[in-house]
Amino acid sequence: MKSGLHxxxxxxxxxxxxxxxxxxGASVPNAASASIGLQHRIDNAATSKLSGExxxxxxxxxxxxxxxxxxxxxxxxxxxxxxxxxYPASTVTLSVxxxxxxxxxxxxxxxxxxxxxxxxxxTSTYNPKTHVMSxxxxxxxxxxxxxxxxxxxxxxxxxxxxxxxxxxxxxxxx
Numbered sequence: 001m002k003s004g005l006h007x008x009x010x011x012x013x014x015x016x017x018x019x020x021x022x023x024x025g026a027s028v029p030n031a032a033s034a035s036i037g038l039q040h041r042i043d044n045a046a047t048s049k050l051s052g053e054x055x056x057x058x059x060x061x062x063x064x065x066x067x068x069x070x071x072x073x074x075x076x077x078x079x080x081x082x083x084x085x086x087y088p089a090s091t092v093t094l095s096v097x098x099x100x101x102x103x104x105x106x107x108x109x110x111x112x113x114x115x116x117x118x119x120x121x122x123t124s125t126y127n128p129k130t131h132v133m134s135x136x137x138x139x140x141x142x143x144x145x146x147x148x149x150x151x152x153x154x155x156x157x158x159x160x161x162x163x164x165x166x167x168x169x170x171x172x173x174x
Contacts, residue, residue: 050154053069054069054152058149066088068152073158079105080097094120095110096109096122103126103128105124106124108122108140118141118142118146123136130153132152133150133154156172157171158173
């Protein structure tokens with residue numbers, strides 16, 4: 001229990017340090033490029049919110065094919081949460097920090113497994129009609145050369161205190 005809590009706190013700290021440092025590398029968006037105004041929120045976020053629960057598939061260069069579940073929360077253009085991918089030989093849990101701009105949802109993910117920590121740059125798009133986020137990721141720290149692709153389908157959304165229910169054709173409240 002103590003070691004799991006330590007890993008979770010370490011991953012959160014690593015994500016915070018990475019965000020504070022502005023990314024540094026050419027592949028990772030820095031804080032200045034990630035800052036966008038309210039008018040650039042994904043589809044004005046009025047009809048398409050990224051908060052909610054997702055499931056889908058990952059294809060990773062090192063681990064192979066995996067099944068994923070994610071829980072994301074959105075505040076303005078910032079999206080964050082936890083992503084868990086079950087591969088045949090291992091389960092990987094990642095802390096995710098993304099920025100929505102138009103249909104693009106890009107950012108950083110941090111995974112930890114024992115003493116190994118890896119940071120990934122993520123590039124994806126979200127389709128508000130199908131409620132699918134798909135894209136690719138590549139290692140920028142640790143896990144050298146690793147990367148892959150993913151597709152996540154939003155199954156339900158988290159309602160805020162002032163949010164309206166989304167249209168009947170989309171995901172239902174979680």
